[in-house]
Amino acid sequence: MKTKAQRIYDVLAANIQNGTYKPNSKLPSEHDLIAQYDVSRGTIRTALDMLSQDGYIQRLKGKGSIVLDVAKYNFPVTGLVSFKEVSKIMHGQVRTIVNELLLIRPDDFVQSQLDVGPTDDVWRVARTREIQGERIILDVDYFDRKFVPYLTKDICADSIYEYLEKELNLSISFAKKEIVVDSATDEDKAWLDLGDFSYVVVVKNHVYLEDVSLFQYTESRHRPDKFQFVDFARRNYLSKK
Amino acid sequence: MKTKAQRIYDVLAANIQNGTYKPNSKLPSEHDLIAQYDVSRGTIRTALDMLSQDGYIQRLKGKGSIVLDVAKYNFPVTGLVSFKEVSKIMHGQVRTIVNELLLIRPDDFVQSQLDVGPTDDVWRVARTREIQGERIILDVDYFDRKFVPYLTKDICADSIYEYLEKELNLSISFAKKEIVVDSATDEDKAWLDLGDFSYVVVVKNHVYLEDVSLFQYTESRHRPDKFQFVDFARRNYLSKK
DNA sequence: TAGTGGTCTAGACCACAGC
DNA sequence: CTGTGGTCTAGACCACTAG
Numbered sequence: 001m002k003t004k005a006q007r008i009y010d011v012l013a014a015n016i017q018n019g020t021y022k023p024n025s026k027l028p029s030e031h032d033l034i035a036q037y038d039v040s041r042g043t044i045r046t047a048l049d050m051l052s053q054d055g056y057i058q059r060l061k062g063k064g065s066i067v068l069d070v071a072k073y074n075f076p077v078t079g080l081v082s083f084k085e086v087s088k089i090m091h092g093q094v095r096t097i098v099n100e101l102l103l104i105r106p107d108d109f110v111q112s113q114l115d116v117g118p119t120d121d122v123w124r125v126a127r128t129r130e131i132q133g134e135r136i137i138l139d140v141d142y143f144d145r146k147f148v149p150y151l152t153k154d155i156c157a158d159s160i161y162e163y164l165e166k167e168l169n170l171s172i173s174f175a176k177k178e179i180v181v182d183s184a185t186d187e188d189k190a191w192l193d194l195g196d197f198s199y200v201v202v203v204k205n206h207v208y209l210e211d212v213s214l215f216q217y218t219e220s221r222h223r224p225d226k227f228q229f230v231d232f233a234r235r236n237y238l239s240k241k
Numbered sequence: 242m243k244t245k246a247q248r249i250y251d252v253l254a255a256n257i258q259n260g261t262y263k264p265n266s267k268l269p270s271e272h273d274l275i276a277q278y279d280v281s282r283g284t285i286r287t288a289l290d291m292l293s294q295d296g297y298i299q300r301l302k303g304k305g306s307i308v309l310d311v312a313k314y315n316f317p318v319t320g321l322v323s324f325k326e327v328s329k330i331m332h333g334q335v336r337t338i339v340n341e342l343l344l345i346r347p348d349d350f351v352q353s354q355l356d357v358g359p360t361d362d363v364w365r366v367a368r369t370r371e372i373q374g375e376r377i378i379l380d381v382d383y384f385d386r387k388f389v390p391y392l393t394k395d396i397c398a399d400s401i402y403e404y405l406e407k408e409l410n411l412s413i414s415f416a417k418k419e420i421v422v423d424s425a426t427d428e429d430k431a432w433l434d435l436g437d438f439s440y441v442v443v444v445k446n447h448v449y450l451e452d453v454s455l456f457q458y459t460e461s462r463h464r465p466d467k468f469q470f471v472d473f474a475r476r477n478y479l480s481k482k
Numbered sequence: 483t484a485g486t487g488g489t490c491t492a493g494a495c496c497a498c499a500g501c
Numbered sequence: 502c503t504g505t506g507g508t509c510t511a512g513a514c515c516a517c518t519a520g
Contacts, residue, residue, distance in 0.1 A: 003508065024453075029486060040510045045487085058414065058453050061487050062517035066453055173299065177472040179420060181442060181465035199465070201422060201442075212265075212299050212307055224422035224440070231418040231472070244489065270505065282489045286506085302506050303498035 004039055005046035012047065016056050016067055023069035027057060043206045055232035093132045099191055100126040103145070113206070113217040114142055121145035125156050128191045131226070138200075138221040147215040157158045173210040179203050179229060188221055201227040245280055245303040246287035253288065257297050257308055264310035268298060296473035304352045320330045340432055341367040345385070354447070354458040355383055362386035366397050369432045372467070373438060376434045379441075386455040414451040420444050429462055442468040 002010075015021050028036065048065060051057045057065045104120045106114065116122060122142050134173035141160065143151070147170060151194045155163045164170045182202045184194055192200075200221045207216040243251075256262050269277065273286045289306060291300045298306045347355065347363045357363060363383050370378035382401065383414045384392070388411060396404045423443045425435055433441070441462045448457040 005508080015334055031486080042511090043509060046508085048487095055415065058451070059487065060452065060518090062485080062519080066485065068453065075327055174296065174473065174475045177470075179468075179470040179472075181422070181468055210299070211301065212309065227420075227422055229418075229420040229470075231420075232415065233418055234415045246489080272504080283492090284490060287489085289506095300506065301499090303500080303504080305505060 003046075004037075005043050005050070007035055008033070008039070008044065008047040009050045011053060013054070013056055016051075017070060021067045023067050024066055026063075027065040027067060029064055053234065055234075067092065084138060093130075095130040096157055097128040097130060098125070098153045099128055099137075101151065101153050101156055104143070110142055110217070114144055115214045116144055123148060123151050125151070125160070126187070126191070127156060132227075134223075134226075135191060136223050136226045138188055138191050140187075140219045140221070142217045144215050147209070147213070168217070171210045173212075174208050176206045177203060178205075181224075192221070192223055194223060197224055199224060203229070245278075246284050246291070249278055249280070249285065249288040250291045252296055253292060254295070257292075258311060261279045262308045263302045266308055268306040268308060270305055291324050294475065296475075314360050330353075334371075336371040337398055338369040338371060338376075339366070339394045340369055341365065342392065342397055347383070351383055351458070355385055356455045357385055364389060364392050365426070365439070366392070366401070367432070375464075375467075376432065377464050377467045379429055379432050381428075381462070383458045385456050388450070395421070411447060411456070414453075415449050417447045418444060419446075422465075423462075433462070433464055434441075435464060438465055440455060440465060444470070 012021070012027070021027060025047075027033075030041060030044050030048070033048075036043055037044065047059065048059065052059055052067075052122060055068060056070060057067055069121060103108075104122050104124050105118065105135045106116055106120065110116070110122060110124075122145060125139075125141040125143070127139045127141075128135045129139060131137075148164065148168065151160075161172070165172065180202050181199055184192075184198055184200050188194065188200050193201075201224050203218075203220040203222070205216070205218040205220070206214060207218065209215050213235045253262070253268070262268060268274075268289075271282060271285050271289070275282055275288075278285065289298065289300065292306075293300055296309060298308055299312060300306050343365045345351075345363050345365050346359065347357055347361065351357070351363060351365075352359060355363060362452065366380075366382040366384070368382075369376045369381045372378075373386060389405065392401075397479065406413065421443050422440055425433075425439055425441050426443070429435065429441050435441075442459040442465050444459075444463070446457070446459040446461070447455060448459065450456055
């Protein structure tokens, strides 16, 4: 069950993306939207706040809400978005190859990254992402078996996240993302078309559930020439000191 | 003039960072905070929403607000934070060298990035960031002179952002950030201690003011071994389809 | 002056957690 | 059952924009 605010967000976001509301034009005023959707001002403002946070609009005191040029920001590649969701947007030839699916006893590195003990079971999944015929990304995932008891190659080939959220009802809440550059490992060289590149861009992700338990650690290893990370950032409260 | 919610945010954030509220413990309930700060529930909730957005707490229905381990996320390196703010956190030897400060006529590239015409004046600032004696980052900034009429080497050596916000009263609102890997240019080689590296990590930033005008384009070029980008991301509305 | 968004209040009903 | 956070409402006052 979605909230009223989320439904209004969905409608307005869709109308911005399909051009019903054009960039640099104004959205209807809060007063108008209240009448249009027959809700209170608080609800409308919640929806508008979400649109602002996601880079759809800019709100201006005394003026109104201006529609931003969504195309310019070619997001969402930011936030927490799974490869399957991204591939829809890219609407190009993308393919996932499951290289490896193992249940392992974690070494020191995995223990520290996943916050598990040496006797806990951990899934290790290695997948190659092929884009337009080239193997560009190597995703290595570690899942705490406490949260994911069962996993198959078929699930990995499709979308692990969909399985986790829809089948296991795990609710992903937030993640800490880190981007660094690293030398290519033998695994990288084996499963990626690296050509002359001797290094990769690594996106490390620690993913947490709603109850704050850490359940996944992922390394997404990219061929550098194809790597791109796009982010829409509002000046946040931290810097408003 | 700060809002009540922002002041409450500041107090709670400070108390989380200094350990008054410990990781994995609970914040006082909304009811308690209402009594403590003598405000309405909406105001308290606004402050708690901001804390959640910035990764300080996790809110759990029926339970309360849990304090997250801020140290684990070693932010803020995310969002829009200037180098001066970052250097405070790094509390290491950091130094800024102003290589170049020029008023130029923009070429095609700068025209497209800054959305200006060929006869508009544009500032070009090139600065090297030295960390622990090594020249690690090359920042190249382009400012539309419409917004920044006057600029000196002294201002660039200190903090351009402080000057823009406090002196010129420009209010930065949001940015589009893009991270890619690029071959090192002659300028990179001249002004950075690249050693054997033949490539750099480039953070491109388009910065917008509150009235949605684009006023700055920046390339921050990093030596790859020292590059790190950390982000705290909540699963956002876009992916909640 | 009229219209806009920004903030704050007071109260209501709900779903969920835990005893 | 009580206490918690999640959502929604109705109304108020303010600051800013623009004619």
